Amino acid sequence: xxxxxxxxxxxxxxxxxxxxxxxxxxxxxxxxxxxxxxxxxxxxxxxxxxxxxxxxxxxxxxxxxxxxxxxxxxxxxxxxxxxxxxxxxxxxxxxxxxxxxxxxxxxxxxxxxxxxxxxxxxxxxxxxxxxxxxxxxxxxxxxxxxxxxxxxxxxxxxxxxxxxxxxxxx
Amino acid sequence: xxxxxxxxxxxxxxxxxxxxxxxxxxxxxxxxxxxxxxxxxxxxxxxxxxxxxxxxxxxxxxxxxxxxxxxxxxxxxxxxxxxxxxxxxxxxxxxxxxxxxxxxxxxxxxxxxxxxxxxxxxxxxxxxxxxxxxxxxxxxxxxxxxxxxxxxxxxxxxxxxxxxxxxxxxxxxxxxxxxxxxxxxxxxxxxxxxxxxxxxxxxxxxxxxxxxxxxxxxxxxxxxxxxxxxxxxxxxxxxxxxxxxxxxxxxxxxxxxxxxxxxxxxxxxxxxxxxxxxxxxxxxxxxxxxxxxxxxxxxxxxxxxxxxxxxxxxxx
Amino acid sequence: xxxxxxxxxxxxxxxxxxxxxxxxxxxxxxxxxxxxxxxxxxxxxxxxxxxxxxxxxxxxxxxxxxxxxxxxxxxxxxxxxxxxxxxxxxxxxxxxxxxxxxxxxxxxxxxxxxxxxxxxxxxxxxxxxxxxxxxxxxxxxxxxxxxxxxxxxxxxxxxxxxxxxxxxxxxxxxxxxxxxxxxxxxxxxxxxxxxxxxxxxxxxxxxxxxxxxxxxxxxxxxxxxxxxxxxxxxxxxxxxxxxxxxxxxxxxxxxxxxxxxxxxxxxxxxxxxxxxxxxxxxxxxxxxxxxxxxxxxxxxxxxxxxxxxxxxxxxxxxxxxxxxxxxxxxxxxxxxxxxxxxxxxxxxxxxxxxxxxxxxxxxxxxxxxxxxxxxxxxxxxxxxxxxxxxxxxxxxxxxxxxxxxxxxxxxxxxxxxxxxxxxxxxxxxxxxxxxxxxxxxxxxxxxxxxxxxxxxxxxxxxxxxxxxxxxxxxxxxxxxxxxxxxxxxxxxxxxx
Numbered sequence: 001x002x003x004x005x006x007x008x009x010x011x012x013x014x015x016x017x018x019x020x021x022x023x024x025x026x027x028x029x030x031x032x033x034x035x036x037x038x039x040x041x042x043x044x045x046x047x048x049x050x051x052x053x054x055x056x057x058x059x060x061x062x063x064x065x066x067x068x069x070x071x072x073x074x075x076x077x078x079x080x081x082x083x084x085x086x087x088x089x090x091x092x093x094x095x096x097x098x099x100x101x102x103x104x105x106x107x108x109x110x111x112x113x114x115x116x117x118x119x120x121x122x123x124x125x126x127x128x129x130x131x132x133x134x135x136x137x138x139x140x141x142x143x144x145x146x147x148x149x150x151x152x153x154x155x156x157x158x159x160x161x162x163x164x165x166x167x168x169x170x
Numbered sequence: 171x172x173x174x175x176x177x178x179x180x181x182x183x184x185x186x187x188x189x190x191x192x193x194x195x196x197x198x199x200x201x202x203x204x205x206x207x208x209x210x211x212x213x214x215x216x217x218x219x220x221x222x223x224x225x226x227x228x229x230x231x232x233x234x235x236x237x238x239x240x241x242x243x244x245x246x247x248x249x250x251x252x253x254x255x256x257x258x259x260x261x262x263x264x265x266x267x268x269x270x271x272x273x274x275x276x277x278x279x280x281x282x283x284x285x286x287x288x289x290x291x292x293x294x295x296x297x298x299x300x301x302x303x304x305x306x307x308x309x310x311x312x313x314x315x316x317x318x319x320x321x322x323x324x325x326x327x328x329x330x331x332x333x334x335x336x337x338x339x340x341x342x343x344x345x346x347x348x349x350x351x352x353x354x355x356x357x358x359x360x361x362x363x364x365x366x367x368x369x370x371x372x373x374x375x376x377x378x379x380x381x382x383x384x385x386x387x388x389x390x391x392x393x394x395x396x397x398x399x400x401x402x403x404x405x406x407x408x409x410x411x412x413x414x415x416x417x418x419x420x421x422x423x424x425x426x427x428x429x430x431x432x433x434x435x436x437x438x439x440x441x442x443x444x445x446x447x448x449x450x451x452x453x454x455x456x457x458x459x460x461x462x463x464x465x466x467x468x469x470x471x472x473x474x475x476x477x478x479x480x481x482x483x484x485x486x
Numbered sequence: 487x488x489x490x491x492x493x494x495x496x497x498x499x500x501x502x503x504x505x506x507x508x509x510x511x512x513x514x515x516x517x518x519x520x521x522x523x524x525x526x527x528x529x530x531x532x533x534x535x536x537x538x539x540x541x542x543x544x545x546x547x548x549x550x551x552x553x554x555x556x557x558x559x560x561x562x563x564x565x566x567x568x569x570x571x572x573x574x575x576x577x578x579x580x581x582x583x584x585x586x587x588x589x590x591x592x593x594x595x596x597x598x599x600x601x602x603x604x605x606x607x608x609x610x611x612x613x614x615x616x617x618x619x620x621x622x623x624x625x626x627x628x629x630x631x632x633x634x635x636x637x638x639x640x641x642x643x644x645x646x647x648x649x650x651x652x653x654x655x656x657x658x659x660x661x662x663x664x665x666x667x668x669x670x671x672x673x674x675x676x677x678x679x680x681x682x683x684x685x686x687x688x689x690x691x692x693x694x695x696x697x698x699x700x701x702x703x704x705x706x707x708x709x710x711x712x713x714x715x716x717x718x719x720x721x722x723x724x725x726x727x728x729x730x731x732x733x734x735x736x737x738x739x740x741x742x743x744x745x746x747x748x749x750x751x752x753x754x755x756x757x758x759x760x761x762x763x764x765x766x767x768x769x770x771x772x773x774x775x776x777x778x779x780x781x782x783x784x785x786x787x788x789x790x791x792x793x794x795x796x797x798x799x800x801x802x803x804x805x806x807x808x809x810x811x812x813x814x815x816x817x818x819x820x821x822x823x824x825x826x827x828x829x830x831x832x833x834x835x836x837x838x839x840x841x842x843x844x845x846x847x848x849x850x851x852x853x854x855x856x857x858x859x860x861x862x863x864x865x866x867x868x869x870x871x872x873x874x875x876x877x878x879x880x881x882x883x884x885x886x887x888x889x890x891x892x893x894x895x896x897x898x899x900x901x902x903x904x905x906x907x908x909x910x911x912x913x914x915x916x917x918x919x920x921x922x923x924x925x926x927x928x929x930x931x932x933x934x935x936x937x938x939x940x941x942x943x944x945x946x947x948x949x950x951x952x953x954x955x956x957x958x959x960x961x962x963x964x965x966x967x968x969x970x971x972x973x974x975x976x977x978x979x980x981x982x
Binding site for chain 3 (some may be wrong): 011016017020023024027030031034035037038040041042045046048049052053055056059069073074075077079080081082084086090091094095097098099101102105106110113114117118121122125126127128132136140143144147148152153154155156157
C-alpha cells in the first residue's frame with residue numbers, strides 16, 4: 001500500500017492496538033470479580049474487542065497478510081481525520097492549557113477562570129494584543145454570567161478557596 | 171450501647187458546631203428538601219405537594235432538590251451527610267433503603283441514626299395481570315408448571331423485594347425479570363406479554379386498570395379497598411399486608427431536639443392541610459401523617475420484619 | 487379528535503400571546519444546541535424548576551420550543567467545527583465538516599436548516615397519522631428488538647466512518663466497556679467503579695460528549711493553527727451557498743423522505759431515543775447511493791439524511807408518550823416530568839385527559855422546528871464566519887464555555903475533570919485515527935444493549951435465538967444488521 005508511506009510511522013506503529021488489546025484483556029480479567037449476569041457482557045465484549053485489536057495489529061504488518069486485512073476489514077489510513085503532524089511538545093503544551101483551566105477552576109471557581117483563561121490563552125499562546133484578549137474575555141464572561149447565573153439561576157462552582165464547603169462540595 | 175454512644179457523640183458535636191447559631195433564630199434561610207429520585211416519580215410528587223405548605227408553616231422557602239441515582243441511595247447519602255442544622259431534610263423510601271442496608275450494600279447512610287420526623291403515608295401493593303389474561307387468581311400463577319415471570323426495575327427495588335419474599339412465603343416459584351426503567355415500563359412489559367404478572371403499588375396500576383389494559387387479581391392488605399378485587403387478607407394470605415411502601419420524612423443524624431420537634435410539627439401540619447389532602451384524593455396517593463414517635467416505632471418494626479428474611483434476600 | 491383539536495391548539499398559542507414562550511424556548515434550544523455537549527435534555531432539565539411557577543400549557547410551549555430547536559442548533563457546530571452540539575448530530579460531521587473546510591459551510595447550514603424543518607414537520611405529521619394505532623405500534627417492540635436495534639446502530643456507525651471499519655469496531659467495543667461502568671441495571675451489582683460513588687450511575691454522558699467532541703477537537707484545531715476553512719477562498723464563502731443548500735433538500739427529496747421515515751420509526755421505539763436514527767439514516771443513504779465514494783468528502787446528501795432523521799425523531803418519540811404516557815426519549819421523559827410537576831399524572835389515558843397539553847406540545851414543536859431554521863438562516867451569514875475565526879480566539883472560548891456548561895448540568899466539579907480526561911483520550915483517538923463517534927455512541931447505547939439482552943434472555947426462557955426467530959420484527963432487524971455489515975466489504979472487494 002503506497003498510501004501508508006505518507007502516514008507518520010508512529011500512527012501506524014503496532015503500539016496503539018497493543019495497548020488497547022491489553023486494556024481490553026484487563027477489563028475482561030477485572031470483570032471476573034462480578035456475578036454471573038454482571039460479568040457476561042463485559043467478558044464477551046472485552047474478548048471480542050481484544051480479538052479485533054489483534055486483527056488491527058496484524059493489519060499493520062508490511063506483508064501480504066497485512067495488506068489483505070487492510071482491504072477486507074477497512075483498516076487503511078487513506079481517510080485520516082487528522083492529517084497534520086504536530087510535535088510532541090506542542091501537543092503537551094495544549095494539554096497543559098486544558099489541565100491549567102481545570103486546576104485554576106477548582107481553585108478559584110468558574111466565573112473568574114473563564115475570562116482569565118481566555119485572556120491568558122489569547123495573549124500567551126495566540127500572541128494577540130492585550131486589547132483584543134481582554135475584550136474577548138469580558139464578552140464571554142458576560143455571556144456565561146447572563147445565560148447561566150442570571151437567566152437559569154444556577155450557581156456556578158465557586159472553587160475550593162471560596163466555596164464555604166471547600167472540598168466538601170465534591 | 172455502642173450505637174447510643176455514637177448517636178450521642180454525633181448529637182453533641184452537632185450541637186457544638188451549629189446549634190448555637192441555629193437555635194437563635196431557626197429558620198432564617200431556605201430549607202433544602204432532598205428527593206432521591208428524578209422529577210416525575212412518586213416520591214418527587216409527594217415532596218412537591220408538601221413543599222408549598224411547609225413554606226407556609228415555617229415561613230421560609232423550601233427548595234425541593236432532586237438527587238437521583240443508585241436507586242435512591244445517592245439522595246439518602248446526601249441527606250445523611252448534610253449538617254444537622256435543620257436546613258436539610260428529605261424523603262426516604264422504606265423498605266427500598268432498608269433492604270440494601272440489611273444486605274450490607276448501603277453506602278453513605280445508616281437508617282438507625284436518621285432523625286425521623288414524620289411518616290407521610292404508605293402505599294399498598296396489588297398483583298396485576300394483562301386484562302385479557304387467563305389467570306384469575308394468584309394460585310393460577312403458582313401452578314403453571316414453571317416459575318411465573320414478574321417484571322421489575324431492579325432487584326433491590328421495594329416491589330422486587332415484596333414479590334420475592336411474598337412468593338417465597340407461599341412457595342410459589344417466580345422469575346424476576348429486572349432492568350425496566352420505571353414502574354410504567356414494567357406495566358407496559360406486562361401488556362406486551364413478556365411477563366405473566368407484576369406486583370406494583372395500587373396507585374401506579376390504577377391508571378392502567380382504568381384504561382382497560384391490566385386487571386388486578388389481589389390487593390396486599392387486610393380489608394379490600396378496590397371494588398371487585400379481593401384483598402390478600404380475604405384470600406388467606408394474612409402476612410402479605412405487611413408489604414407496603416412507606417414514605418418517611420427524615421433529616422441527618424443529630425438534629426437538635428427542639429428544631430426536630432418543630433420540623434415534625436410543620437410536616438404533619440402541612441400533610442394534614444386541605445391542599446395536600448385534596449391533592450392526595452385527586453392523585454390517589456395516600457397521605458395519613460403520623461409524628462416522630464410512631465415513625466421510629468414503625469422503622470424498628472419494619473427493620474425487624476425484613477431482618478427475618480435477610481438470608482432469603484441475600485441468596486437472591 | 488385530530489385536525490379540529492390541532493387547529494384549536496394552533497389558534498390558542500397565537501391568541502393567548504403564549505407564542506412568546508415558544509420563541510424563548512427556540513432561542514434557548516438553539517443556544518444549548520450550539521454549545522458542544524449540551525442539548526435539549528440539559529436545557530429541559532435546567533428549565534424544570536423554572537416551569538414550576540408557570541401555567542402547564544405555557545410550560546409545554548417552552549419545552550416544545552427547546553426540543554424542536556436543539557437538534558438544528560447542534561448541527562451548526564457539527565458542520566462548522568466538527569463538534570456535534572448533541573449526540574444525534576454526530577452523523578452530520580461526516581460530510582458537514584468537510585464541506586465547511588472546503589469553504590462551503592453556507593451550503594451545509596442551509597441544507598441542515600431546511601432538512602431539519604422539513605424532517606420535523608414530516609415527523610409530527612406522521613405522529614398525527616399514527617396516533618390511532620400508536621398503542622399497537624409501541625407494543626410491537628420489546629426487549630429483543632431494543633437489543634437488535636442497539637447492535638444495528640453500532641454497526642451502522644462503525645461502517646459509516648469510511649475506511650475505518652476495524653478501528654471503528656474497536657472504539658465501539660471500548661465504548662460498550664465504558665457503558666458497563668456503574669451499577670448493573672439488571673442485577674444491581676456495582677462494576678468497575680474504582681470505589682468511588684461518582685461512578686455508581688455509570689460514566690455521565692454530557693461530560694463525555696463535551697470532552698470527546700469539543701475539547702479534543704479544540705486541541706487538534708489549535709495544533710493546526712489558522713482557521714477551520716483554512717485557505718479556502720473566502721470570497722466564495724458568501725451567503726449565496728445557503729439558498730443553494732435549501733434548494734438541495736427539495737431536489738433530493740427521496741433522501742429527505744427516507745431520513746424522516748427512519749427518524750420517525752426509530753424515535754417511536756421507547757427506551758432507545760433517536761441517537762441511532764441519524765446514523766442509520768446516514769448509512770442507508772450511503773449504501774443506496776450510486777456513488778458511495780463521494781461520502782465523507784463533503785456530499786450534501788450526507789447532511790440532509792441525518793438532519794432530517796434527527797428532527798423527525800422528535801415526532802416519533804411522542805408516539806409512546808401519547809400511547810401510554812411513557813417517554814420515547816430523554817427529552818420526552820423530562821416533558822412528562824414537567825407534567826407531573828403541574829399535578830398531572832401521565833398514564834395510558836394521557837391523550838384523553840391532557841389533550842390540551844399534548845397538542846400544545848405538538849404545536850410548539852412544529853413552530854419551533856420551522857422557527858429555529860428560519861432564525862438559523864437569518865443568522866447563517868454570521869454563523870459561517872465562525873469557520874474564518876482564528877483558532878487563537880475560537881479555542882479558549884469553546885473550551886471555557888463548554889466546560890462551564892458541563893458543570894451547570896449536575897453541579898459537580900468531578901464532571902469537569904471527567905470532561906478533561908475524555909478530551910485527552912479523544913485527542914489521542916484523533917491522532918491515532920480511531921473514530922471517536924463509535925465510542926461515544928456505544929457508550930450511549932451500552933446500557934440499553936446490556937439490559938435488553940438480559941431481559942430477552944429471561945423472557946425467552948434462555949432461548950434467545952428461538953425467541954427472535956419467531957418474531958418477524960426481530961428477523962427484519964437481523965437481516966438489516968447483516969446487510970449493513972457486509973455491504974461495504976463486498977463493495978470494496980468488487981472495486982479492486
